[in-house]
Amino acid sequence: METEQVIIIGSGPAGYTAAVYAARADMNPLLFEGQRLGGSPGGQLMLTTEVENYPGFPEGLMGPDLMEKFKAQAVRFGTRIVSEDITAVDFGSRPFKVQAGEKEYFAKSVIVCTGAQAMWIGVPGEEQYQGHGLSACATCDGFFFRDKEILVVGGGDSAMEEANFLTKFAKKVTIVHRRDTLRASKIMQERAMKNPKIDFLWNTEVREVLGDGTKLTGVRVFNNQSNEESELATEGLFVAIGHKPNTNIFKGWIDLDEKGYVLTRPGSTVTSVEGVFAGGDVADHRYRQAITAAGTGCMAALDAERWLETQA
Numbered sequence: 027m028e029t030e031q032v033i034i035i036g037s038g039p040a041g042y043t044a045a046v047y048a049a050r051a052d053m054n055p056l057l058f059e060g061q062r063l064g065g066s067p068g069g070q071l072m073l074t075t076e077v078e079n080y081p082g083f084p085e086g087l088m089g090p091d092l093m094e095k096f097k098a099q100a101v102r103f104g105t106r107i108v109s110e111d112i113t114a115v116d117f118g119s120r121p122f123k124v125q126a127g128e129k130e131y132f133a134k135s136v137i138v139c140t141g142a143q144a145m146w147i148g149v150p151g152e153e154q155y156q157g158h159g160l161s162a163c164a165t166c167d168g169f170f171f172r173d174k175e176i177l178v179v180g181g182g183d184s185a186m187e188e189a190n191f192l193t194k195f196a197k198k199v200t201i202v203h204r205r206d207t208l209r210a211s212k213i214m215q216e217r218a219m220k221n222p223k224i225d226f227l228w229n230t231e232v233r234e235v236l237g238d239g240t241k242l243t244g245v246r247v248f249n250n251q252s253n254e255e256s257e258l259a260t261e262g263l264f265v266a267i268g269h270k271p272n273t274n275i276f277k278g279w280i281d282l283d284e285k286g287y288v289l290t291r292p293g294s295t296v297t298s299v300e301g302v303f304a305g306g307d308v309a310d311h312r313y314r315q316a317i318t319a320a321g322t323g324c325m326a327a328l329d330a331e332r333w334l335e336t337q338a
């Protein structure tokens with residue numbers, strides 16, 4: 027039985043950054059790039075088009091190209107990458123065990139970077155137009171909707187925040203909500219209601235995302251009071267109905283908050299299990315940026331390195 031110094035689970039900005047730091051610290055990391063967790067290897071950035079806010083790339087670059095660079099940098103320093111989903115872990119004793127189907131791997135330390143995923147409505151056309159008019163991230167993609175009329179789906183704080191942010195660019199933002207009352211906090215509701223660029227469409231469910239084959243052109247909606255269906259033309263649709271962290275396999279092993287995010291000791295990446303660290307969106311429901319994920323991925327590798335030194 028071979029025991030790794032460190033196993034990194036996840037291949038988004040946090041996982042690859044942890045790998046770069048761990049490899050350069052001679053920890054010979056083994057990184058699992060999941061095929062399902064987070065949507066695809068490379069994480070959520072694989073679902074975006076242009077990334078213009080990642081420092082160091084003044085011209086911007088495509089999300090998948092950025093992830094290719096992250097990966098190349100991790101590999102350059104000797105990270106070994108396994109293209110398998112981790113299906114179970116055992117953090118109950120050391121060395122820690124992680125399992126990919128029938129295969130078992132053992133490690134002295136583990137860095138959890140499995141990310142989070144935006145929740146989608148689950149209607150036809152949604153997958154096809156992601157990154158082509160349809161987004162779940164106003165901070166990432168809002169800029170591309172200057173002077174356009176766009177829709178935001180959701181009635182929580184995220185939807186209000188995204189809608190407000192989008193009015194910096196868009197001519198008009200319509201919040202489409204499935205009920206006639208918002209779930210958002212009072213202050214966020216008021217801010218949205220007072221914004222002259224924001225309108226509301228109540229009791230309305232998006233039933234289909236429409237497009238011309240290359241980009242989104244509208245949505246088919248259903249009014250659940252009048253039972254009528256209609257089509258709305260729009261160039262942009264933001265789905266803001268919440269995120270969920272990819273932590274199913276960690277339940278019962280490390281402490282999670284009530285939404286399922288990994289709890290870390292403030293100012294560090296230390297989890298409730300000594301030797302297990304977490305970085306990126308899996309432990310962050312607040313900032314959720316590639317740069318903050320990379321930052322906490324770096325912290326996780328440094329925390330793991332220091333902890334391993336104390337175990338020698």
Ligand code: NAP
Nearest residue numbers: 147180181182183184185187204205208209266267268269
């Ligand atoms: P949330 O509070 O769970 O709200 C999700 C919203 O999406 C709800 O209005 C829900 O409708 C709607 N929704 C869910 N599934 C849907 C579906 N399939 N189709 C259409 N609509 C759907 O999620 P969130 O807004 O992301 O907020 C998550 C947490 O983060 C909250 O605790 C929130 O306070 C916090 N947060 C805070 C801030 C801030 O303070 N600045 C910003 C963002 C988030 P229903 O209302 O009908 O259930």
